[in-house]
Amino acid sequence: MSQNQFVYPDIYPEQQLRERPRRYDVNKIKQYYRHRPWQSIWRALKIIFFFAGFIFSLKWDEWLQQAEENKLKRAAQLREVLTRLGPTFIKVGQALSTRPDLIRQDFLAELIKLQDQLPPFDNAIAFSIIEKELGRPIEELYSQISPHPVAAASLGQVYRAILHTGEEVAVKVQRPNLLPVLTLDLYLMRWAATWLSPWLPLNLGHDLTLIVDEFGTKLFEEVDYINEGRNAEKFASNFSDDPTVKVPLIYWRYSTIHVLTLEWINGFKLTDTAKIRAAGLEVDDLIKIGVVSGLRQLLEHGFFHADPHPGNLFALPDGRMAYIDFGMMDQLEEHTKETIASSVVYLINQDYQTLATSFIKLGFLSAQTDIQPIIPALEAVLGKAIGESVGDFNFRTITDKFSELMYDYPFRVPAKFALIIRSLVTQEGLALSLNPNFKIVEVSYPYVAKRLLNGESPEMRRRLLEVLFKDCKFQWQRLENMIAIARSDKQFDLLPTAQLGLQYLLSDEGGLLRRQLVLAVTEDNRLHTEEVQRLWELVKDDLQPGRLFNVALSALSEISTERAVAMLK
Numbered sequence: 001m002s003q004n005q006f007v008y009p010d011i012y013p014e015q016q017l018r019e020r021p022r023r024y025d026v027n028k029i030k031q032y033y034r035h036r037p038w039q040s041i042w043r044a045l046k047i048i049f050f051f052a053g054f055i056f057s058l059k060w061d062e063w064l065q066q067a068e069e070n071k072l073k074r075a076a077q078l079r080e081v082l083t084r085l086g087p088t089f090i091k092v093g094q095a096l097s098t099r100p101d102l103i104r105q106d107f108l109a110e111l112i113k114l115q116d117q118l119p120p121f122d123n124a125i126a127f128s129i130i131e132k133e134l135g136r137p138i139e140e141l142y143s144q145i146s147p148h149p150v151a152a153a154s155l156g157q158v159y160r161a162i163l164h165t166g167e168e169v170a171v172k173v174q175r176p177n178l179l180p181v182l183t184l185d186l187y188l189m190r191w192a193a194t195w196l197s198p199w200l201p202l203n204l205g206h207d208l209t210l211i212v213d214e215f216g217t218k219l220f221e222e223v224d225y226i227n228e229g230r231n232a233e234k235f236a237s238n239f240s241d242d243p244t245v246k247v248p249l250i251y252w253r254y255s256t257i258h259v260l261t262l263e264w265i266n267g268f269k270l271t272d273t274a275k276i277r278a279a280g281l282e283v284d285d286l287i288k289i290g291v292v293s294g295l296r297q298l299l300e301h302g303f304f305h306a307d308p309h310p311g312n313l314f315a316l317p318d319g320r321m322a323y324i325d326f327g328m329m330d331q332l333e334e335h336t337k338e339t340i341a342s343s344v345v346y347l348i349n350q351d352y353q354t355l356a357t358s359f360i361k362l363g364f365l366s367a368q369t370d371i372q373p374i375i376p377a378l379e380a381v382l383g384k385a386i387g388e389s390v391g392d393f394n395f396r397t398i399t400d401k402f403s404e405l406m407y408d409y410p411f412r413v414p415a416k417f418a419l420i421i422r423s424l425v426t427q428e429g430l431a432l433s434l435n436p437n438f439k440i441v442e443v444s445y446p447y448v449a450k451r452l453l454n455g456e457s458p459e460m461r462r463r464l465l466e467v468l469f470k471d472c473k474f475q476w477q478r479l480e481n482m483i484a485i486a487r488s489d490k491q492f493d494l495l496p497t498a499q500l501g502l503q504y505l506l507s508d509e510g511g512l513l514r515r516q517l518v519l520a521v522t523e524d525n526r527l528h529t530e531e532v533q534r535l536w537e538l539v540k541d542d543l544q545p546g547r548l549f550n551v552a553l554s555a556l557s558e559i560s561t562e563r564a565v566a567m568l569k
Helices: 014-019 026-034 037-063 071-085 087-096 105-114 123-134 178-199 208-222 225-238 273-278 283-301 334-348 352-362 374-386 395-405 415-434 441-454 458-468 476-487 494-505 511-525 529-539 545-557 561-568
Strands: 142-145 156-163 168-174 259-263 303-305 313-315 321-323 329-331
Touching: 026 037, 026 178, 037 071, 037 178, 071 087, 071 105, 087 105, 087 178, 087 208, 123 168, 123 259, 142 168, 178 208, 208 225, 208 329, 208 415, 225 259, 225 283, 225 303, 273 283, 283 303, 283 321, 283 334, 283 415, 283 441, 303 415, 334 352, 352 374
Parallel strands: none
Antiparallel strands: 142 156, 156 168, 168 259, 303 329, 313 321
16 A cells, blocks of 8 residues: 555646635535536546455355455555545544444444554655645754654544654654545545435435535534634633643644644553553443543533544543544534433433423424324334333434334434434444443433433423423422432442432522422422431431531521521411
């Protein structure tokens, strides 16, 4: 394989470079290629040729009954096909490399190499890019720099260097002539999506072009290293209170749109379980850090890493997990975060009526959809996916089962959720590669339950009330389930939650809840002493009298005399 394999000839004459948008613009890209059909035709023929050759090889092995004998050869051939087709297809291969439940082990071992073992481009070109971008010779920029890249990825390659001030850094250099290749592939992908949509099951292709556009927008952002540096700093700020997550520092004086200099991370790839265990680290602890940090990104900050493959995640010797490569990120709106959090609870509680309503809020169903015929279908399909135990829940099963509904009901995948789903299944796939028996619900549901029980924002408190009250009746069993599952996390302390709950009950905002709780205890013309007793048995070990007294005193001290009088009226 040629070392310069990724240096494509520039399909744009120099005077036409300014016609290429720095940001993804569908109309400009269409306009450009409409007048240059030979470029798109040639690229499409090349893609078809490579994949046709690969498929023919597989079939030929079957005909000659040599499939088992040649399986490693075909796995290497697939990796080579994706590599030769360039960054867009490498991204697909990277996503597949994290799904051991989808890809055969022989193919998986080859696709993993796409994460950071791609052929580099010429050092002379890389160093000239660094010097041109930073405006100084290499010797003036670094006291040392590795003579060859230490890693090569789909969009760039990385050198290990030491600044003259002594800091050890990673210097990320973007591949030359990258934007034209991405632009052409995205144009062809969008064209293919337009033609494929009518042939797909009902609504499965409804937003296919929007998904391509979302992917294109993120790819264009990813080739802007200034944007990546800002993303890294925002991500670091979000996790500044989390001692288990590490984000490298950005050295802005040594960074431009095509060169990014950041703190060097000394760690182990998450897939290198031998080195992780040799360092005395527990694989399951790292899985938990990855899952919880992923959930925090989605449900707390709304700013999430959309490309968490093993090449972008490292285990540090001190037990922390480091994120790198912040090119592909996305931001969720507040109401989307809240709806996702409560939807997980609705799903586990098998409340399909409310879950169907959440699908409308999230955009999976239009507001005009009659959800009544859909509810039994949700129960039939998703109920099987969850199984008899919540421990059987996994995102891959859910996405497989959910796709069955696409045939008969007007579901669609909003473009925004394409990246969310990709992020979730990638993280779950990575966890499964580390521990095949891992169940994501064992970590994710306790986290969601804690988020709802803590109710640290008015929105989350409202979601908790929606979960606990159905048809104006208090759902005692749901509260018991949530507390029991939250307490399955040994680090969960119920007392701060009790304090927040008590403060909320005694606040002006909690007036409605106070009345609802009184009704809940006395509804159906009886005192619900049995339910209250079960709750007390569940929490009494966490709520020692002395600690509980201090919590109550703290909450009462914040109540004014006027509010106390108003509450007693």
